Amino acid sequence: MSTNTTKATALHPKVTAYYFKEWTNFHMDFHTHDSIEIMYVISGECTVEVVDERLLMKKNQFVLINRKVPHRLIVGEKPCRMLNLEFKLTNMHRKFPSLFELAEESRDLHELLTHAYTFHFLKDTNGVFHSLRTLVLELDTSLNNDKDNYLMVHILITQVLLLIARNIDEAKNQSQQESSMYVKKVVEYIHENYDYDIKVEQLSALTHLHANYLHRIFKETMGCTIVEYLTKVRIEKAKLFITQTDIPITDIASFIGMNSSQYFSKVFKKETGSTPTDYRKNALSYIQSGE
Numbered sequence: 001m002s003t004n005t006t007k008a009t010a011l012h013p014k015v016t017a018y019y020f021k022e023w024t025n026f027h028m029d030f031h032t033h034d035s036i037e038i039m040y041v042i043s044g045e046c047t048v049e050v051v052d053e054r055l056l057m058k059k060n061q062f063v064l065i066n067r068k069v070p071h072r073l074i075v076g077e078k079p080c081r082m083l084n085l086e087f088k089l090t091n092m093h094r095k096f097p098s099l100f101e102l103a104e105e106s107r108d109l110h111e112l113l114t115h116a117y118t119f120h121f122l123k124d125t126n127g128v129f130h131s132l133r134t135l136v137l138e139l140d141t142s143l144n145n146d147k148d149n150y151l152m153v154h155i156l157i158t159q160v161l162l163l164i165a166r167n168i169d170e171a172k173n174q175s176q177q178e179s180s181m182y183v184k185k186v187v188e189y190i191h192e193n194y195d196y197d198i199k200v201e202q203l204s205a206l207t208h209l210h211a212n213y214l215h216r217i218f219k220e221t222m223g224c225t226i227v228e229y230l231t232k233v234r235i236e237k238a239k240l241f242i243t244q245t246d247i248p249i250t251d252i253a254s255f256i257g258m259n260s261s262q263y264f265s266k267v268f269k270k271e272t273g274s275t276p277t278d279y280r281k282n283a284l285s286y287i288q289s290g291e
Helices: 099-103 107-114 128-144 150-193 200-207 211-222 226-244 249-255 261-272 276-290
Strands: 011-023 036-043 045-050 053-058 061-065 071-075 080-091 119-123
Touching: 011 099, 011 128, 011 150, 036 045, 036 053, 036 128, 045 061, 045 080, 053 061, 053 119, 080 128, 099 107, 099 150, 107 150, 119 150, 128 150, 150 200, 150 211, 150 226, 200 211, 200 226, 211 226, 226 249, 226 261, 226 276, 249 261, 249 276, 261 276
Parallel strands: none
Antiparallel strands: 011 080, 036 061, 036 080, 045 053, 045 071, 061 119
């Protein structure tokens, strides 16, 4: 939602539209509006296109779409029942705390309100639909009487957004756990097969992930690229062979999966500042001086 902090302290949510609707054979045109929208699938499935993303939505999944973001709904022959809610953040001059002030008590909600985003596509894991339904029923009661029930509406919208914020955090943590699992598999493979000519395509097949995506999550997790990590492992193994064995320097390249001794020497010097031969000499001199 990414709202200016100073102005946001006075903002309260105002519902602009809400409805239950079962769609069949429906193709909406791309459109935008000034409200934030929640589209929740109660049963069936549909496709929601947001800018250039195509989301296949099924039962108990929902999407939170930010204001001014182009989107459209597509439903095939099978019916899809949905609950839609649209709301704005506006200055309503109320005496109770604004949404932003309440968010100061919740890190997740604060991030949702202040960080820029296009949309969040999520599976309901903590009762978002129950709170949405309660909110809609409360909104309907205001149509049948003259009482000001905005405090209850405000609380319920805050609850819905808080649950969505938690949902986002849970999904993020799950994604990080999955990324860690794939990265761990790659790391283990490298440590067990560094003496082979490892290709990124092999690692992609191992994890069943696209090479570009694998590169990204590996760097995010490890702080270096796959190639950089592989080189680091090989150089550490080379140091071990150089200092702890009498294997000829020219043969060590084959022990660590490098295709030539010249290339090995070049990479080793770049990583350590010393040639393999000098590294061995220095190691021997250190051992001898220690004796």
